[in-house]
Amino acid sequence: MASVPEAPPTVAVIGGGFSGLLTAIHLLRQSPNVIVRLVERAPRFGRGRAYQTAHPDHLLNVRASNMSAFPDQPDHFRDWLAADGVARPAEAFVSRGRYGDYLQSLLRDEVSDPSRAGRLLLEADEAVAVEPADGRLRVTLAVGRTFDADAVVLALGLLPPAPPPGAEPEVLAHPAYVADPWRVDPETAPQGDILLIGSGLTMVDVALSLAGEGRRLTALSRHGLVSRSHAPTGSAPQPEGSLATPRAALRTLRAQAEKVGWREAVDGIRPLTQAVWRSWPLSQRRRFLRHARPWWDVHRHRMAPTIAARLSGLVVSTELEVLAGRLEHVAAEGQGFAVRFRPRGERAPVTxxxxxxxxxxxxxxxxxxxxxxxxxxxxxxxxxxxxxxxxGLDVDDHLRVIGADGRPTPGLFAVGPLTRAAVWEALAVPDLRNQTAEVARAVARSLAVAPA
Structure with missing residues (x-):
């Protein structure tokens, strides 16, 4: 009797944003006999939360020259723009919606490539369960359908923001409270005073969306820090000095900034951050998160110059104020809210x-x-x-998910922002494009599939 050929291994990638899409592409290209099932609950694959916006003021926070999806093809994104008749200089900041178009074009290329025909299956549904079944992993979708995979990669992005501290239950159910900032609708948002909790890049997007129409915006965060602006920069040499602790790294970074400028100093340390982060013990990582993270974030994650100018204009026109303070209590009050917070450095709260x-x-x-x-x-x-x-999730150096027993869960991997505790830099495209290739190699090794 003739032997039945062994079925090719299947990998489920759950989440179809940047991290999930690029992981799927790397799996297909590295392992010619692997089948990939890409699961995405949103209406469109490839965009995720970040790149589904169509607002013209929602720009990438990274220059076009560094937004290629593939580290070995640094001009891939700019070449795509040029081929599409939208040439952009290397220093340009392209709209996030346009970048979403780019990612979807990568997906179309994979689906239409004859060499990968039938190996990429798109599951337009939400994965609600993954459990062991006969030596494999069974993925259950929201509609009730299931399929089995030999490995599963979680590319879920991050959860929505935590509820505001001191918010009464009625607040969270109130129609004028927006828990997910990406669901803000400028057409239906009320006029008057609007509170934006937080002052990071998400606040910037929301402020630009809501500005005008008789609205006065107040951004409140613990430190009142706003992301800095990009600017033309020179070379970014790696710093010379100790990076052994957050305190030592800060001294080294300050010394480097005095020599070459703060932007160049931050950019120069970027290639080292993952290794430095991993070298710090947990106590030092906690110290960094407690004391230095807000300042690192506003210098590391910068705005496009045109967006910084727009935001500055809102502040000058008093359409936006940015306050530093601690939120204490939020209660429903008529059609809106009564908010009590303590301004930074003050003893008396303000309502x-x-x-x-x-x-x-x-x-x-x-x-x-x-x-x-x-x-x-x-x-x-x-x-x-x-x-x-x-x-986020506890993962090992091979991006395998650690279970409650302290051991890797067989066949389960993670990629993207949920792995920040292990690698720290897991938010921007320049970091994620490397990590997606890394997790694809780890999955291939676990399946004993030789990469191409």
Whole structure:
């Protein structure tokens, strides 16, 4: 009797944003006999939260020259723009919607490539469960359908922001409270005073979307820090000096900034950040998060110059004020809210009324915050656990997900922002494009599939 040929291995990639799409592409290109099932609950694959916006003022925070999806093809994105008749200089900051078009074009190329015909399957649904089944992993979709995979890669992005501290239950259910900043609708948002909780890049997007129409915006965060602007920069040499602790790294960075400029100093340390982060013990990582993270974020994650100018104009015109303070209590008040906060450096709290609140405090990655969905299901099964810093999932050096028993869960991997505790830099395209290739290689090794 003739032997039945062994079926090719299947990898499920759950999440079809940048991280998931690029992981799928790398798997297809590195392992010619692997089948990839890309699962995405949003209407369109490839865009995720970041690149689904169509607002003209929502620009990339990285220059076009550094936005190629492939590290070995640095001009890939700019060549795509030129081929599409939209040439951009290397220093340009392209709209995020346009970058979403680029990612979807990569997906179309994979689907239409004859050499990969039938090996990329798109599942337009939400994965709600992953559990062991006959030596493989069974993925259950929201519609009730299931399929089996030999490995699963979680590319879920981050969870929505945490509820505001001191918010009464009525606030969270109030129609004028926006828990997900990406769902802000300028057409239906009320006029009057609007509170934006947080002052990072998410706040910038929301402020530009809501500005005008008789609205006065107040951004409140613990430190009142706003991201700095990009500017033309020179060479970015790596710093000379100790990086052994956050305190030593700060001294080295300051000394470097005095010599070459702060932007060049930050850019020069970028190639080292993952190795430096991994070299610090947990106590030093906690110290960095507690004391230095807000200042690192505003210097590291910068705005396009035109966006910085627009935001500055809102501040000058008093359409936007940025306050430093601690939020203490939020209560429903008529059609809006009464908000009590303590300004930084002050003893007495202040209470103000707002017609609406938008939570721009930034996404969270703590899987214990998920009360439903795939992360909650995996947590209940003991297949994953929170990392010691509370930034996301606990993973090992090969991006394998660590279970409640402290050991890697067989066949389960993670990529993207949920792995920040392990690598720190896992948010921007220049970092994620390397990590997606890395996780694809790790998955191939686990399946004993030789990369091409």
């Amino acid at each position: 103000r009324s707002f017609a609406a609140i938008v939570n721009c405090s930034g996404p969270r990655g703590d899987p214990e915050a998920a009360s439903a969905g795939l992360l909650a299901d995996l947590r209940r099964r003991g297949a994953l656990r929170r990392d010691p810093l509370g930034l």
